[in-house]
Amino acid sequence: MTDPASETAAPGNPDTWVVIPLYNEATVIGDVVRDLLPSFGKVVCVDDGSTDGSGGVAAEAGARIVTHPINLGQGAALQTGFEYALERGARYVVTFDADGQHRVVDAVAMLDRSRTDDLAIVFGSRFLDDRTKPGFLKKVVLKTAVAVTNWTTRTRLTDAHNGLRVIREDALRRIHLRQDRMAHGTEIVVQLGRTGLPYAEQPVEVIYSEYSKAKGQSLLNSVNILIDLIIR
Template structure:
């Protein structure tokens, strides 16, 4: 049975609705608190546009949190000016550290829903409704926005190889089959927010999510999302050498 709660900034979803159209709601019913977490490191070129894009599809009751991961440019200032709350790390801790800070904020501030969203313009804000839909219908605790079902041709060849290896490791280590273990577009309900505890600071956090999903027996769903690759977003990806290092660290976990 569908909860009477309403997603903050999103109207009640019907199976036939156009998921590309996100409308704001103003009803006298309990609203689910929604937080969008955007980890960012030296993203002054795009962060304001990213924040404004997200802001345009959510209501004023929702919040956007930019975790400025020790940037040495004006990322934090521009994000705040665009309308986001900004938390700043004094040093660069890495993607895992930034996501951990964001999820912790969602937990202590008592948000019902949390979505992680890339800062580099790779994600389409209109897909927010799509990733939140399984949570709204109580079909999942964690939702992954997968790029492989709609944007496989757009993914650079070297990243396809990295993704394939990461997906295989996720299955081997945790017994979870996923088509996009490295997606940064994820959504969590309150149970997911409370249960997932991130301990790694760097890129291996992408697979640590699945360790937590398995440990707490969280329900996982995937939905297709649009991927927007630009020369800028391609330049922000991790190097192959870094990806190899992450893979080694994951394998070593088996022998701890």
């Protein structure tokens, strides 16, 4: 693992690190990092074996970079990011997707809620308001995945596989992800649920851009989540 960026203090929620799993998102990750930095001065991208120079683009935009020499999967990238943040004294971690689907304003609101309401975990949910337009089939698949996750984890979430989360240090220290594919989303819910710490959901908007649709992520990721839930 490498971390070529400096460790100097930065403005914007100095007790918080944004952790971004990064794999072949060179065309968008620069904008994602630059949008985050005014509100979150500490952003770490875990470059999970990218072959398109994503890590260099993210570093140029202002992110710290940790590199996996080979692709280990999103769960492994998140775990690496969590350990990196904890080693640097993080009080909170925000998990954020690299493809531009999340909004910084939602992340800020979730962090503020965690602080104000003394919540250890705040999960983003695209289904608590009508801003997100996932399409009928994707919505059906995601809702099915939520039902399966809630049944297997004994939780009560409306959107169990949203990559936007706020996790406080005491909860973060109890996460040890082993699932390397999309099933890590269920694994993290299981482990956070077992902490018994207070949590809540927050309405967020997920933006399905032409970029994400062109990559086939709009439906494929949802199907992969469901497959992983069934076979795990």
